[in-house]
Amino acid sequence: MTTNDRPLTGSTTIGDWLDHPEGGALVREVLGQGGAFDESSLAPVRGLPLQQLVALSQGQLPQAVVDDLVLRANDGVFPEEAAVGADDATGPWREKTTPGRFAGKTVVVTGAASGIGRATASRVAREGGRVVAVDLFADKLEALVADLADVDVALVTVAGDITAQDDVDRIVAAADGRIDALANIAGINDDFSPLHETTDAMWDRVIAVNLTGAFKLSRAVLPVMQEAGRGSIVNVASEAGLRGNASGNAYTVSKHGVVGLTKSAAFMYAGQGIRVNAVAPGGVATGIPFPANVSEVGSARLRPFQAAIPSVATAEELAASITFLLSDDAVNINGAILASDGGWSVQ
Structure with missing residues (x-):
């Protein structure tokens, strides 16, 4: 005891x-x-x-x-x-949902089969939203459906690749004409390699998933939001989108690109009722798996800076930040890059 x-x-x-x-x-x-x-x-x-x-x-x-x-x-x-004690202020943080916060809304969530994406899809559904859950892995999406069997909302799954235009079109079609919000969460890590070690294959895949996929899906949903005169997009950037010493070259570039994508879109659509923001996580307990072979040069250079991470968040803690920005609670927030990193970015 x-x-x-x-x-x-x-x-x-x-x-x-x-x-x-x-x-x-x-x-x-x-x-x-x-x-x-x-x-x-x-x-x-x-x-x-x-x-x-x-x-x-x-x-x-x-x-x-x-x-x-x-x-x-x-x-x-x-x-x-x-x-x-669920309400014990001295214990670990516990998720507290806001009933009905997404009632009547359709929210597309990518990377929904695991980690931050799964936690976000689950929270939106439990707060009354209709979720279009997107991921590469159909079996893991079905596991999400099973876990939410007692939640009285529609949950539509799309097994597809956000870098492929045909699959992007299927995602939009699955939303059936209404998209109130989009959470671009799907992402992969690199191998911590510095630029001179980064292979074409590593660069192309990381940029494709982390940046081009978010671009393609955002481009596809924006006409639906424009027609409705409202919408919210939340991209997942990273501490690596705010600094140069958090990850390898490909991942860092991809997340800096996500920051640029967010700020440009926030400016362009600000007068149309559409908000575009990003969350920049630091360390995450269910973080993106690393490739089997990690660069020794890059790892050695990054290690002292990664050791300074003040805390590591759970997927549910990141989902709390993402769902806030997705929701109408963030009505006056546009173009923000919310560092949800336990204070790493101010060190």
Whole structure:
């Protein structure tokens, strides 16, 4: 049990686990066995729930390890998560939806099968919006549908490639004549390579997905929004769109391009009831997977700056920023690049 008589659970923060005399010993035992983390690497994620380590490890730390830690910390019994207290201001951040915020609206969300895109699609649906969920992976989209089976809204899935015009046309057709908002979230990472190491293949693919895909889909939905006289587009940029020391050359260029795409469109359509903004995440617990081979030169150069990340966010925390800008709550915000990065951009 924790020092405040609450059980250690998967929702308890990593920091609380490490600071607890029994829980800390258990976590350090797991860390001592090697694998995805050591204690120093957990410093930026102390405020995240222990459960988030499963996603952060990208498969190296299985769910069974977290479950075993919870069992061992509670004498072999799984405690009720509700005992932690959903409204406890001292615990980890917990998502609180705004019922009806997207009622009557159709929102297109790309990258909807995983990570930030999935969290965004889920939140829009749970707040009453009709979602056109787009991703390459049909099976993962079906899993999203299953998870939202109890939500009384329409959820349309489109398995397609946002870099292919035919698939972009299918996405717009699936919206059936109404598109109130678009969240351009689909993205891929590069291999941290500096310019002299960046291959044509890496450059072409990263630019295509991160920038050209957002351009093509935005271009396709804007006539629908213009006809309606309203609309909101939110692009996902990155800390790499604000600085040069956050990622490799291709990814950095692509995200700087997203910032330019956002600002130009915000200016061009400002008088037509259409708002265009971007969110610039820093570290994300369910971040974009890296390629198998990462540049040693680029990684060595970037490492000191990436070590300065003050905190790592969950996908749900990023979805909170994105859905705010998508919604009418952001009625007076246009052309903004919202740094949702735990303060990394002000360091």
